Amino acid sequence: MPQAVLVINKSGGLIYHRDFEEVEVEVEDRNKPSSNDLLILASTLHSTFAIASQLTPKAIQLQQQPLPNLVPYVPMIDPDNLVPRKKLGSFKGDDYFKEPFQNWNKSGIRSIKTDQFTVYIYQSLTGLKLVAMVSNRSDTINETVVNNLLRRIYCLYSDYVMKDPFYSLEMPIKSELFDTKLRNLVKQL
């Protein structure tokens, strides 16, 4: 399960942040980043992403064949085995998609690995960035799984944020519905 999910708009502003940290004793006294810190973190991530895509190794620049870019499909099984499954907004069936898909982010940062956790970035064709921070403690979660999760979050965004008449584009997301759906989705991982 990811520790946190962030949504960054195309101009590099943080529009959504959610922590999924289990309540532990050690968390109590840890310095939580303020919303201002998170805003700075998001825009730094945005610009680092841009710089990274400018710094492509020469060998890859000269390569004729483009790098393989297809993300394999990973089904997400609900551990609580909810039968029948809840409806997925405007999406029919028991999953949002069921085939491998193209990763739009070809030369930007896809993941940052640290001692404690790994940051994964998924970028849409419209410039929206979805970021997941995953603790290294869970060894079943790799880039493919997270990319599958982030595309599902993008599906949620397209349903519960884009179809909200009270949401203005590029502004922070304050949708309870999106919140709950996201939480349920992340819990499945």
Added chain:
Amino acid sequence: MSSKSSGSAQLRSLKIMGEDVWKNRTEKVNAELFTLTYGSIVSQLCIDYQRDFQKVNKQLFSMGYNIGVRLIEDFLAKTALPRCENMVKTSEAISKCAFKIFLNMTPQVTNFSPEKDAFSLIIDENPLSDFVELPMDAMKQLWYSNILCGVLKGALQMVQLECDVWFISDVLKGDAHTELRIKLNKVLKDEIPIGED
């Protein structure tokens, strides 16, 4: 040569993909509900603007634009299509995927300009204009389905294709076909998200 054959294979798969997403990945509602809701919007606009149909056209366009800039996210989330490298690809994606998924129809793509930057969509079974007959005073000016132009303009703009979209003819006005024209003005290169090359 090989690129040509793979290109046509991709176009065929676009069609299959559009049909698959529509069939298995999209919730359906009764099309009449949609048609009637749109009808009530247009008729209300005609009343609000005291039958000034130019204003109605403009309002429908801007409503469509606002829908399009949001609808593109839904389209991309459902299909995960890669970026279209030219307008021919774009036209196929619009007719075979986008129209199929949202309106369950496949308009015919014709009349490419020599530079391949403009094309027409022939919309034969327009679900917006079922049960519709334009009143005499609206015949000349009102583009009944003008919301479609706005949607296309808004959606294409969000994938950095700055286009003009307008109706050329409409069966409701007594023409043989409903024809919608899309012309690419320019690709907003600076605004393409970094990391795609």
